[in-house]
Amino acid sequence: MKKIFWKYQDIIIYFIVGCLSTFVNLLSYAFYRLFIPSYLINIVLSWLTSLVFAFFMNRKYVFKSKNNKIKQEFLSFTISRLLTLGMEILFMYLLVDLIQVNDLIAKVIVQFLVFLANYLFGKFVVFKKE
Helix, strand or coil: CHHHHHHCHHHHHHHHHHHHHHHHHHHHHHHHHCCCCCHHHHHHHHHHHHHHHHHHHHHHHHCCCCCCCHHHHHHHHHHHHHHHHHHHHHHHHHHHHHCCCCHHHHHHHHHHHHHHHHHHHHHHHHCCCC
16 A cells, blocks of 8 residues: 555645645635625635645645745746636536536546646646756
């Protein structure tokens, strides 16, 4: 069991951080709801909150970045997350509207792809070892 953990340590920790980021997103959405009546504004605010949380958790615990250019990393992280958000919207449109797949099934499929894309962006673009 230890061998498996050490071999796939990055992915396992990335999964845990992803779950925590989702929790932060949901919790912050619920918090913002107390003060702001617009669910659309709350979605954006909770996405931004979880983005910041995910960045620092990924930077420190998943990819263990030592880069001093934190602003540059954060910008790259934000751009990569916006790209995968666009990818999610596009794939959901293709699967749900064009191919007529059930939206919950499509969401599960798309989330797997987004998870993988976010990990690859993080590993090879945002937090790449120099």
